[in-house]
Each structure stands twice: as C-alpha cells, then as structure tokens.
Amino acid sequence: MLKTVEQYCDRLLHQKQYSEHTVSNYKRQIVDFLEYVHDKISSWPQVTSQDIRLWMAHHHRNGASPSTISLKLSSLRGFLDYLVAQKIIKTNPAIGLRGPKKPKRLPKNIDVDSLNHFIDSLPEDEPIEIRDKAMIELLYSAGIRLSELSSMDLNSISFNDQSLRVLGKGRKVREVPFGNAAEKLLKKWIKNRVAFVKDTSEQALFLSSRGQRLGNRSIQQRLNYWGKRQGLTDVLHPHKLRHSCATHVLESSSDLRAVQELLGHASIATTQIYTHLDFQHLAKTYDAAHPRARKSPTDKNTSPKKKD
Numbered sequence: 001m002l003k004t005v006e007q008y009c010d011r012l013l014h015q016k017q018y019s020e021h022t023v024s025n026y027k028r029q030i031v032d033f034l035e036y037v038h039d040k041i042s043s044w045p046q047v048t049s050q051d052i053r054l055w056m057a058h059h060h061r062n063g064a065s066p067s068t069i070s071l072k073l074s075s076l077r078g079f080l081d082y083l084v085a086q087k088i089i090k091t092n093p094a095i096g097l098r099g100p101k102k103p104k105r106l107p108k109n110i111d112v113d114s115l116n117h118f119i120d121s122l123p124e125d126e127p128i129e130i131r132d133k134a135m136i137e138l139l140y141s142a143g144i145r146l147s148e149l150s151s152m153d154l155n156s157i158s159f160n161d162q163s164l165r166v167l168g169k170g171r172k173v174r175e176v177p178f179g180n181a182a183e184k185l186l187k188k189w190i191k192n193r194v195a196f197v198k199d200t201s202e203q204a205l206f207l208s209s210r211g212q213r214l215g216n217r218s219i220q221q222r223l224n225y226w227g228k229r230q231g232l233t234d235v236l237h238p239h240k241l242r243h244s245c246a247t248h249v250l251e252s253s254s255d256l257r258a259v260q261e262l263l264g265h266a267s268i269a270t271t272q273i274y275t276h277l278d279f280q281h282l283a284k285t286y287d288a289a290h291p292r293a294r295k296s297p298t299d300k301n302t303s304p305k306k307k308d
Helices: 002-014 020-037 049-061 066-085 112-121 127-142 146-150 180-195 216-229 238-253 256-263 273-289
Strands: 163-167 173-177
Touching: 002 020, 002 066, 020 049, 020 066, 049 066, 112 127, 127 146, 127 163, 127 180, 127 216, 127 238, 146 216, 146 238, 216 238
Parallel strands: none
Antiparallel strands: 163 173
C-alpha cells in the first residue's frame, strides 16, 4: 500500500510539478491514515467512509485544529481520487465528507503609520542591513509570499516598469508592481550583493553570508530579529507584511480585483476576507464622524424606564 503512495507522490512532484514541501506534507497525512487503519485493512479497496470519519474524530479528540483536520482530509481525498483514476478502487470513500468548520480569522496587519515608521527606522549602513531592509520593503511594497521572495532571481526584477516576475502557488507566474522606496533599496542591495557572492553563477536575488540562496526559515528569523530590535509588540513575519499591503491598498482603492491580482489569489473569495478588515475601518470612522452615530456622554446603553 505504501508503494502506491510513493507512486502518487512521485507523480505530484514530477508531472504536476508540486513543490517538495507540499508533496512531503501530503505524503505525511496519507501515511498517518495508513498507520491509523493498518490493523484493520490490507488493501486500498477495503477503505470505507467510516474509517476516514473515525480517523478525523481521532485527531479531533487529540486536539488537532480544524485546519489540520481539513488538510488531512484534503490530502487523503486527492490520493483516493488518484486511486480511482488508476482503477485501484471503484469510488472515492472521502467524497461527501467534510472537516470541522474553521473559525473565520481575519489577517493581522500593522497600521500604515506604524509600518512606515518601522521601515524608515531600519538602518542601511552594512550590506546585511541593506539586504534585510530590501526584503522587508519588498514584502510590504509588493505583497508577495515568503516562498515567492526566497525564490526570486536577479532577472526577476524589471526596473524599467518597476515590476517583479513572481513564481506563485501552482507554479503560476504573475507580474506585480513595487514602489519607489523598494526600487531604491533593491538597487542599493544589488550593488552591495557582491559582498556575499561566493559563486558568480548563483543568480538568487537574496544571498546568505555563505553565498547561498537565503531560505524561508532564514528570512523569517531576520524579520523576527528586526521586529524585536525595533520594539514591535507582535512577532514580525512575512505574512503580516503581505496582509498589511493588501489591507492598505484596499482601504485606499476599494478595488478588490486589483488586490486579488496583486496577491495572486486564484479565487476572489480568498481575497474577500480583507473586506471584513476594510469594513472594520469604515465602521470605526463612521462611529467617530457621523452625527447620528456618536454616543452622548450620558448614554450608558440602558433602555428608558417605563412610566407607571
């Protein structure tokens, strides 16, 4: 049974061109299911919907979040679809099953003034400081993902029209704009990048001190370092800068489609979560400004007493 899982993962990696991280994650969920049912079944056609329900319930009892359980179910469902296509099983027993409902969580963002002050206060005297500030500016200016930033090469940048060629999810390429502040820092970093170069054939835009492409984890650590050093109350991570970019653009333009293109969302439904953030901003402004919304000092949210 495990051999079939290996074949499926090999297909995702080489034919579908999924990332190694994604394939590894899918495989881990499928193998987890196998380990759960290994005493009960000996072949894939024996798997039932009830087996899958019990597996999800097992993880729910052990404290797995709704997102984790949904990921497990989605991973297994995709694999079982493959088994149907390969005529190993007749029907997919995971069809119709749903994971637990996930609470709708709004992305966290940093307000415009705080974020501008934070970025402007970052030093840019040493090459490593210039590199880090350029990464932070680019994450906020272009709203790109962490993986998109780390995978960028020198030829990903076009200074002629201030745009980036970004390799997003599903290996889809899109072009996104960046601002004047990002352009200035990128040009400064490229001049100082030579201090990190060990192999002239290395085309990665952002390099480590060893001359290698700077990885996702290293970028996260550098952002966390600067957030702590500059006194931010919350952990600074790439998604927070991406969310801040999306929220600030939406608040200024109200153009949901433009934000969808900027972020590289396949569905506008994914982008629509930012409208909740925008509404919160609108509601606060309304409450503070509209004469019929402002509460009087004597308003204590109590209903008037009825007269006898």
